[in-house]
Amino acid sequence: xxxxxxARAGLLISPIENGTVIDxxxxxxxxxxxxxxxxxxxxxxxxxxxxxVESKKIGxxxxxxIKNRELRxxxxxxxxxxxxxxxxxxxxxxxxxDKKGVEIPDRVVGIxxxxxxxxxxxxxxxxxSCFLVQKKGLRCLYCDWLITKDITSHIM
Amino acid sequence: xxxxISIRDLGKEEIGRILDEAAAIQSRSYDPSALKGKLLGLLFxxxxxxxxxxxAAAMARLGGNFLSMDSVEASSMAKGETLxxxxxVVSGYVDAIVLRHPKEGAARLASEFAxxxxxxxxxxxxxxxxxxxxxxxxIRQSMPLEGIHVGLLGDLRYGRTAHSLTHALSLYNVTIxxxxxxxxxxxxxxxxxxxxxxxxxxxHGDIASCIxxxxxxxxTRIQRERFPDAASYFxxxxxxxxxxxxxTGTKNNFIVLHPLPRLDEIDPRVDELxxxxxxxxxxxGIAVRMAMLLRVMT
Ligand SMILES: Nc1ncnc2c1ncn2[C@@H]1O[C@H](COP(=O)(O)OP(=O)(O)OP(=O)(O)O)[C@@H](O)[C@H]1O
Ligand SMILES: [Mg+2]
Ligand SMILES: [Zn+2]
Numbered sequence: 001x002x003x004x005x006x007a008r009a010g011l012l013i014s015p016i017e018n019g020t021v022i023d024x025x026x027x028x029x030x031x032x033x034x035x036x037x038x039x040x041x042x043x044x045x046x047x048x049x050x051x052x053v054e055s056k057k058i059g060x061x062x063x064x065x066i067k068n069r070e071l072r073x074x075x076x077x078x079x080x081x082x083x084x085x086x087x088x089x090x091x092x093x094x095x096x097x098d099k100k101g102v103e104i105p106d107r108v109v110g111i112x113x114x115x116x117x118x119x120x121x122x123x124x125x126x127x128x129s130c131f132l133v134q135k136k137g138l139r140c141l142y143c144d145w146l147i148t149k150d151i152t153s154h155i156m
Numbered sequence: 157x158x159x160x161i162s163i164r165d166l167g168k169e170e171i172g173r174i175l176d177e178a179a180a181i182q183s184r185s186y187d188p189s190a191l192k193g194k195l196l197g198l199l200f201x202x203x204x205x206x207x208x209x210x211x212a213a214a215m216a217r218l219g220g221n222f223l224s225m226d227s228v229e230a231s232s233m234a235k236g237e238t239l240x241x242x243x244x245v246v247s248g249y250v251d252a253i254v255l256r257h258p259k260e261g262a263a264r265l266a267s268e269f270a271x272x273x274x275x276x277x278x279x280x281x282x283x284x285x286x287x288x289x290x291x292x293x294x295i296r297q298s299m300p301l302e303g304i305h306v307g308l309l310g311d312l313r314y315g316r317t318a319h320s321l322t323h324a325l326s327l328y329n330v331t332i333x334x335x336x337x338x339x340x341x342x343x344x345x346x347x348x349x350x351x352x353x354x355x356x357x358x359x360h361g362d363i364a365s366c367i368x369x370x371x372x373x374x375x376t377r378i379q380r381e382r383f384p385d386a387a388s389y390f391x392x393x394x395x396x397x398x399x400x401x402x403x404t405g406t407k408n409n410f411i412v413l414h415p416l417p418r419l420d421e422i423d424p425r426v427d428e429l430x431x432x433x434x435x436x437x438x439x440x441g442i443a444v445r446m447a448m449l450l451r452v453m454t
Binding site: 116118119120121123124125126127136140141142143144146148 | 265352
């Protein structure tokens with residue numbers, strides 16, 4: 001049973017009846033994951049976060065548990081940018097009802113700010129930032145700027 | 157709806173089509189009333205008399221009319237208004253928009269809000285596809301583009317014409333030679349991108365070390381603003397100046413191009429040499445822009 005497993009591992013997080021568990025998050029990225037999926041201090045979800053937990057699969061990891069909300073695939077895929085190994089577990093009635101990986105989307109809209117100060121996406125125009133996900137990184141749809149590293153620091 | 161925003165999204169086939177059309181236009185095989193009854197909006201948020209005039213001339217030669225807003229008018233019209241709104245409004249007046257704007261990506265944004273085709277006539281440090289197309293056109297008048305050696309001389313760090321051109325050249329298996337003063341090299345990201353695309357990029361410290369290998373020398377301006385004082389500018393500028401003496405022993409069909417206006421980069425004595433093609437290059441802008449207008453409006 002999951003509950004027992006958690007208890008043995010000494011996790012402080014209590015089981016949830018329904019909701020979403022984002023597991024195998026790159027260690028240290030849990031708060032950024034929450035930011036990317038739009039959960040901030042002003043939203044009402046009940047959330048537990050565990051960081052730097054030992055993991056057999058990826059060394060150390062972060063875990064996020066969100067009560068009473070089942071995240072949709074489009075909502076979570078964008079976290080693949082910073083946590084490509086994450087798994088999304090939908091919990092129903094205390095059990096893992098569905099489990100999925102995350103896939104990097106083709107485009108990232110409105111999450112990342114273009115680092116180019118001369119870019120039109122950094123003005124008051126009625127558009128959201130938009131990056132094409134390419135092999136080498138994220139390319140601004142507007143100014144062609146390529147973000148190759150440290151994507152987290154460009155998250156709005 | 158067809159827009160022309162960047163060389164990158166045109167692709168080789170579309171570029172070839174525009175250049176062929178421009179060649180036909182230059183040999184006078186075109187319909188001078190092809191755009192009769194059409195109205196072109198020239199929306200310039202930044203001064204650029206040459207580009208504006210050449211689009212106006214291109215439109216007139218195809219029998220069309222144009223509305224022109226210069227930078228002062230455009231910016232007062234847009235006072236407090238977003239570019240998106242200006243574009244929506246102007247879309248209601250004209251059949252196509254030519255946009256020059258100081259912000260990078262402005263033309264892409266405009267294409268999202270316009271209900272008529274948009275042609276990018278330069279957005280900040282970003283793209284300037286009509287310049288690149290006329291550069292390619294001018295080279296192609298003298299030689300096939302495939303596999304040639306092109307030297308880019310001058311400010312390759314900030315020069316948008318050079319950036320745009322390198323993207324286009326990489327489609328033709330061209331070897332790029334860069335000749336730049338310290339600090340004005342091609343941005344590292346761009347160089348890597350070109351190399352990843354299979355283009356050989358060779359850096360040189362001076363013109364003499366590669367001039368005899370080149371088919372084309374593309375000279376760009378070295379801007380005075382990039383230097384702390386006049387003395388250091390003149391020192392650099394004079395050591396990168398193209399003179400007839402430097403151009404001895406070049407290949408037979410070698411040509412020199414420059415997007416103009418030039419300052420001291422090219423010795424006026426070079427103008428007399430058969431390899432000097434920058435004034436033809438500039439004149440080619442009309443045929444190329446006519447081809448672009450036809451492409452988006454017919
Ligand atoms: N009811 C629950 N409340 C809170 N967390 C749960 C609940 N059920 C499972 N979890 C957590 O969800 C994640 C996935 O659970 P599962 O039982 O599938 O673990 P697993 O077998 O280790 O899976 P994986 O192969 O993905 O690592 C684990 O981190 C687990 O602690
Ligand atoms: Mg596990
Ligand atoms: Zn940008």
